[in-house]
Amino acid sequence: xxxxxxPLRNCYSLPGLDFTYGMYVHKRDGGVAEAIGHWDAAKPRxxxxxxxRDFLTMNRGAVDAGCTTAREFGLYYKFMxxxxxxxxxxxxxxxxxxxxxxxxGRPARPSTPIYDIIQHRYKEMWMERQRARxxxxxxxxxxLDQVRGNRTTYLRTHPPxxxxxxxxxxxxxxKV
Numbered sequence: 001x002x003x004x005x006x007p008l009r010n011c012y013s014l015p016g017l018d019f020t021y022g023m024y025v026h027k028r029d030g031g032v033a034e035a036i037g038h039w040d041a042a043k044p045r046x047x048x049x050x051x052x053r054d055f056l057t058m059n060r061g062a063v064d065a066g067c068t069t070a071r072e073f074g075l076y077y078k079f080m081x082x083x084x085x086x087x088x089x090x091x092x093x094x095x096x097x098x099x100x101x102x103x104x105g106r107p108a109r110p111s112t113p114i115y116d117i118i119q120h121r122y123k124e125m126w127m128e129r130q131r132a133r134x135x136x137x138x139x140x141x142x143x144l145d146q147v148r149g150n151r152t153t154y155l156r157t158h159p160p161x162x163x164x165x166x167x168x169x170x171x172x173x174x175k176v
Contacts, residue, residue: 051083058082 062076116122149157 054084
């Protein structure tokens with residue numbers, strides 16, 4: 001049986017004190033002193049980004065050059081390879097439609113006035129709402145307690161108007 005009030009023992013034995021958890025790196029394993037004293041500054045690599053082709057400019061140039069067939073357009077694209085500029089990539093599309101003074105994200109929540117918290121103003125406002133709610137509920141209950149009128153009581157108090165007798169009859173029912 002299990003021992004009451006104690007966690008179960010696992011079946012694995014831990015390695016000795018000379019065991020190193022993780023990978024031991026001879027060059028960089030100097031501890032905190034080496035981390036604080038020696039910084040390995042990595043040199044930034046300059047990566048030349050290949051921008052996408054600017055087909056709008058190339059199409060205008062091909063038309064100005066007099067290209068009319070698909071083969072001529074292909075040759076023009078091959079020899080006049082025009083790429084998009086770095087600045088144009090950020091200014092095109094949906095980004096250009098955003099106003100300059102617009103900020104992204106959720107707006108900041110207005111600060112809660114500490115003076116109202118100290119005076120328990122929020123508690124008082126909540127209590128007023130609860131009192132108003134109970135008043136409305138009492139009025140609704142009084143309305144429900146009153147005897148409701150049915151059709152018979154309505155017809156007693158409001159008799160229907162008397163029907164006027166019509167003396168007109170169709171000609172086919174008249175005696176000739």
